[in-house]
Amino acid sequence: DVKVTQSSRYLVKRTGEKVFLECVQDMDHENMFWYRQDPGLGLRLIYFSYDVKMKEKGDIPEGYSVSREKKERFSLILESASTNQTSMYLCATAQGGSNQPQHFGDGTRLSIL
């Protein structure tokens, strides 16, 4: 069974802090994605990666960066957290192209104070 694990379910950080959100998968999937989900806005793609050390910007990359040093791990980094980055962050993985389902972690609810 597919397992996508996000390091924290809930996280509270302060404005200006550097924040790391971790995502680990055990399916050997090539593709990994970071989304944020906000009420009324749905899911928006922040960054994605098709292979180790490769990354591509999604729709809202500003204020974020990512790291994929190993195939199973995809990290989202908030360089200097701001209150407008308070959100639910969802990691997903997929094997192959868009004709494959994405498998999601349970999300990290991040609050920036």
Add this chain to the structure above:
Amino acid sequence: SQQGEEDPQALSIQEGENATMNCSYKTSINNLQWYRQNSGRGLVHLILIRSNEREKHSGRLRVTLDTSKKSSSLLITASRAADTASYFCATDISPNYGGSQGNLIFGKGTKLSVKP
């Protein structure tokens, strides 16, 4: 970039009734997927329908796709309280229209409430 839009935004029904949710999209697609999200959890994939398919079934789920109208519907028959969740459609975008391989665009979802 908004591609899929679900309708209605919210739906409240009694247990045993059927629930129908609709999704409309704007540009040519290769396939369309439906996902469910229980409150406070991640999304779970339900069903994928390809652009050359018109209907697909999975248990109590029935999905239709009309590429001429750029729309899809998800029907849940004989609903149960456990079906209470938000439901999202997700579309890819053909590379001919600027899409990237593997990316999906999610709609804002339909919030379904099934009352016992």
